[in-house]
Amino acid sequence: MLVLLLGVLDRVACWWAENEGTGVLEKRGAENATVKVNDLPFLTSLIGGSINQVDVTIPRLDIAAEGGAIPITAVRAQINQLDLTASRLNIDKIGQVRAEGNLSQEAFAQLVAKKVPGVKVKLEAGKLVFATQKWGQEILAEGQLSLAGGADGLTPTLVVKPTALKTELPRYLQARLKLPEFLPPINIPITGLPANVQLSAVEVKADHLKFKLTGKNIPLQKNSLS
Incomplete structure (x- = not known):
């Protein structure tokens, strides 16, 4: 019974974190974003103060640039080592992120x-x-x-x-x-990238451009999840 209860609590905590993460992204213009926490069990990561891996998909994300926003579509990102604040309610820093998305012709x-x-x-x-x-x-x-x-x-x-x-x-x-x-x-x-995030490559495809971004040690203390 205790094992079952802990399992339920773990899933509830994970669901809460995914929904909070989705909310933060949507506040920053990422409509219909999906956040998936891959840590199992999640409560262990939460207590330890660091989430190991999160996958994010965003249908469209606008990045500020000279001459107007760049609408990047089909964004897929893998985020590793999200360090939490002492309260465990906020993300303090992202250790590493890799992302890619498309810019239409x-x-x-x-x-x-x-x-x-x-x-x-x-x-x-x-x-x-x-x-x-x-x-x-x-x-x-x-x-x-x-x-x-x-x-x-x-x-x-x-x-x-x-x-x-x-x-x-x-x-x-x-x-x-x-x-x-x-x-x-x-x-x-391109002026709208967060601190410590770089545009690492742009590839010319048949009918679109593919953007690749990388980042390390990205501070997020001001971006509260609470």
């Missing part, structure tokens, strides 16, 4: 258009294709996507860079179109 194109009106970008076979107008004609170019530290060397920044013209033009016109002067690199600083 349409949302990416809108970000670029806000930074450089008149320039369109789309994804084709895992490559970036730019389109703009010159001399009454559409000019196409291929490009690449990379990460940089921004002007301050710290702010994670998407660098969208045209690398080669695709449009065939008469020789005298071709000579007048030079990269990067004609289509300079486009920098999109």
